[in-house]
Amino acid sequence: MAMPPGTRWDAYDRQSVSGACVPDVCRISGCCEMSVAFLWAAPAPLVLAPTVGLHSPGGTPCGAGAEPRGTLVPVPFESTQPVVPGDRVHLVPGSHNVRDLGGLRTRSGRTVRTGRVYRSDYPSFLEVDATAIARFGLATVVDLRRGTEAAEECIDWGGRGVAYRRWPLTAGRESSWHARYTSYLTRRPETVVGAVREVMRPAAHTVLFHCAAGKDRTGVLAALLLAVLGVGEDDIVADYLLSAASVEPVIARLVEMEMYAGMLADSSVDEQLPRAEHMHLLLRWLERHGGAEAWLVEHGVPAGELTDFRDVMLER
Template sequence: MTSTRTDRWLRLDGTTNTRDLGGLPTHDGGTTLPGRVLRSDNLQTLTEPDVRRLVDEVRLREVVDLRTTAEVLLEGRGPLRAVPGITHRHFTLLPERGHHTDVFAVEEAEVPELPADWAESLLPRQVAEHDAGEPPAVRSYLGYLTHRPENVLGALRAISAGTGGAAVVHCAAGKDRTGVVAMFCLAAAGVPAEEIVADYALTAEVIDALVAKLAASPTYAEDMTRRDVASHTPRAETMNRLLTLLDDRHGGPLGWLTEHGFGREEQATLRARLRG
């Protein structure tokens, strides 16, 4: 389990947790290709040089945003939104009250102000009785799969559909919601479980800078300061437990995908996106 220690990080001024899902070994002796799928924290603070690098060098063409509608509206449009040729798709993994269309599908003249109690638009996540004893992070990840399976699949389909350039999937920190979607991408590509776990845990290397970055945003400051850094740090055992539960209940990540309508053909397309 050494491949994730290579320099897959994309060092940008405006992000802290951006890395390439390329360069990881697969069960059949292959390797995932660099420059196909990236994972990242929030892209709102990208600098002009960052944008030029992503567009010209990385050839970024798809942005898959996993934040809630409220997060997107509170943070505002990031600099990539002004770049022609980059498609933005939105798939919140948290349940929200009411029906929300893709917030990137319509260009409003002005972004509406959200009420002070915007966080209450997020529905309380019910925990299945048999999951009540799981660690909080594991319960959250299972919640994505229970309450927003269609958006997990939507994100994977958006990543699969990209051609001629790179896709980036991100949320706020790029560790939880992004970590679950990245897990499915790597599983479809044939990356062994231990490498998926190591990639998930790699965010721990940058957690101090990541928490500091989010704490500087009014949207996330309270959550960042309410808990200590250790509670925000992703741990290998968390992803390992999620994979174990998927194995036990669905025959693995690919079994979960198949059960939810993302079958062999779509899995092969996702695999090809990361493998060529």
């Protein structure tokens, strides 16, 4: 089987691997005489490419035209892999868009520290992997979703010893999937400010903030935080575009829930892809208002909190 770097797998039984795998922790069985618990660790879906030499019960090599078929069965998972400081994109089973806010360079040449602030789609990886909270060192989770979304699915953070704060970013009547990003800042700026302050608070670290897909609401918050730290516009946009690889598997997961299925019914994967111009428009809107720091101070963030955030987040 051809597997990309970062993929981990363990062999089981003697049934087979073939077909398409939803990015998750799963057991796949199909045409060949081998099966694996496939611990998915890539931000995009994969069609497994079985190796010639694995044979189906009828004797046809899987790599020689055997008809792919497969079933997915969740299997328990505990990672033995440490979270490596310096890694930005974290390939974890159960989620598709997890990365460190750190690792980028500022316009002045300093580097944003890793291991203190993470961003994510819905962090189901923390349910799948019993060791993840300890490995990431999470102290706080900031949820940017609406109450109806949190009621649909939400991890028992208190039971896991993690502080949970919800600051719902909203674009008003516009769907959060199609809204201009400035709508989050103009509709209810107090929720944006509350989320920013919680993520910046050093005592809350290590902190993870998330929405449903980890792209729009999470992308807006990440842009504000990175701008405060002095990361340049092009680098903020490039970071935002990293979410593109996760869109298809994230949507595949969300549409299994009735609430999201309705929201996404008339939207294609292509329409949900992050576009550079969307983030450029937000950042240039902020510049017309004096920049991210000025906008935050104007809306109630004490300047000292911004300074403290830079002090803990920027390497000297």
